[in-house]
Amino acid sequence: MxxxxxxxxxxxxxxxxxxxxxxxxxxxxxxxxxxxxxxxxxxxxxxxxxxxxxxxxxxxxxxxxxxxxxxxxxxxxxxxxxxxxxxxxxxxxxxxxxxxxxxxxxxxxxxxxxxxxxxxxxxxxxxxxxxxxxxxxxxxxxxxxxASFVEPVNTCLKAVVEMNPQPGDVVLVQGQGPIGLLFTMLVKRTGATVLATDAIPERLALSRKFGASESWDPRTEDVARLCKALTEGRGVDQVFVAASAKGIVDQAIASSRPGGKILLFAQTSDTERIELSGADICKLERTLLGCYSASVDLQAESARLVFSGDxxxxxxxxxxxxxxxxxxxxxxxxxxxxxxxxxxxxxxxxx
Ligand SMILES: [Zn+2]
Ligand SMILES: [Zn+2]
CATH class of the missing domain: 3.90.180.10 (Medium-chain alcohol dehydrogenases, catalytic domain)
Incomplete structure (x- = not known):
């Protein structure tokens, strides 16, 4: 063969x-x-x-x-x-x-x-x-x-279940590649409002097609300011970091509200270093968490989501x-x- x-x-x-x-x-x-x-x-x-x-x-x-x-x-x-x-x-x-x-x-x-x-x-x-x-x-x-999407959907669903967004929450998804777009689809289904960022205009257009209310190019837009403008000045409730780029986690934190949750999904490289203000986590009571790979508990649900055409x-x-x-x-x-x-x-x- x-x-x-x-x-x-x-x-x-x-x-x-x-x-x-x-x-x-x-x-x-x-x-x-x-x-x-x-x-x-x-x-x-x-x-x-x-x-x-x-x-x-x-x-x-x-x-x-x-x-x-x-x-x-x-x-x-x-x-x-x-x-x-x-x-x-x-x-x-x-x-x-x-x-x-x-x-x-x-x-x-x-x-x-x-x-x-x-x-x-x-x-x-x-x-x-x-x-x-x-x-x-x-x-x-x-x-x-x-059918080949069941595995990647499982990995994204696992992260969404972990973050557990609620109807009415505002959620930022950074990166609208295939994984980021799956997050946009899955988070939208929870009843939360999705905001998205990516540097490629076609991907921003797709993010809106798949459920994002707003989407921006983070190189030319002040994402943190826009997120705050849409949340009475607070910042978003949750951020999914679905891209790895210098400063992206800083931007996630700056865009999130006190007590918000930030999930690292794309930071799989052992050599990538992230510098943060400790007070942004400690004093502002944010949660920073990681999620990796699939969950066997969500295998049947992932298969159903993909096979049903949902x-x-x-x-x-x-x-x-x-x-x-x-x-x-x-x-x-x-x-x-x-x-x-x-x-x-x-x-x-x-x-
Ligand atoms: Zn994979
Ligand atoms: Zn085991």
Whole structure:
């Protein structure tokens, strides 16, 4: 089969690799669609993990082989699969901090080499603990590319549940890329008012289409002042930081009211440093929190939101590329412009 192999900083090689062998309790899935996630870009560009690896963790496809003992799935089933599933028994799982569970941190889907998701290839081996709890059937009539959004929607839904915005709250979402736009859609559904920022005009227009009342370019507008003007001078109740840029957390704090909540979602780089005034948190009684990856408790709800069409995720797809053009897809995603949003890889298309 063909796979896009990460071979070292910034390099991806589309090359033949063996189709993975499955064992008892496992399934083999033919990948029909896999979205490019920002975390894939970071791993490729900043050499976060040693090569070779095959990335891609937003996979949707068809079961083509089932291992001994698998009864839940059959050949021909259309599925999505999560690459991380927690043990549900350890200290962190008991606190519902699934992303901190040691089992969760093990990647349970591979196309070869050190398991890394494998979705940027034609076939993936889904390991037994993922088959048990991390696979969802795609209903008839739902496309593979739409289904591939269940994983990113889960990660965003987890953050929205954590923040728990209320009807009448005013919420700022910084960054309106594919993830920021999902936040805009999800927060809007809670009955809160959504304000949004992004530097790309087309993304600002989309944010209004998906529910933002106002959206601004933070480079040319005084976001904190505008947020205060809309909240009787207080500032917004909550901020979702869905982009990483210098000064963005400072802007989140300046835009929020005393006692407000700020959630860091895009700050996944170990080397990124944030400088803040301690008094802005302490004296003004704000809460600064982090949220990372998916929650198995929200898997069924995420699947329902995507499969029902309640979230118009299809509108987020800007490019559908064959595996051979994945490098162009990565460059596009790294340097977004008005025409690029979610980049979908279709591994069964070779050109
Ligand atoms: Zn991701
Ligand atoms: Zn655990």
């Amino acid at each position: 063909m796979a896009a192999v990460y071979t070292g900083q910034g390099h991806i090689s589309v090359e033949p690799v063996p189709v993975p062998q499955i064992g008892p309790g496992e399934i083999l899935v033919r990948v029909e669609a896999c979205g490019i996630c920002h975390t894939d870009l970071k791993k490729v560009e900043h050499d976060l993990l040693p090569p070779p690896r095959i990335y891609g963790h937003e996979s949707a496809g068809v079961v083509v082989q089932v291992g001994e003992g698998v009864t839940k799935y059959r050949t021909g089933d259309r599925v999505i699969a999560f690459h991380h599933i927690p043990c549900k028994k350890c200290f962190y799982c008991s606190k519902k901090l699934y992303a901190q569970c040691e089992t969760y941190k093990r990647v349970g889907i591979t196309a070869g080499f050190e398991p890394a998701g494998g979705g940027f290839s034609q076939y993936i081996r889904v390991m037994d603990w993922i088959v048990r709890d991390g696979v969802e059937l795609i209903p008839e009539g739902v496309s593979f590319e739409v 979230l118009p995720v299809e509108d987020l797809v800007s490019h559908r590329l064959p595996l051979s053009e994945i490098r162009e897809g990565i460059v596009l995603a790294l340097h977004p412009d008005g025409k690029s949003l979610k980049i979908m890889v279709q591994p069964q298309r070779l050109s």
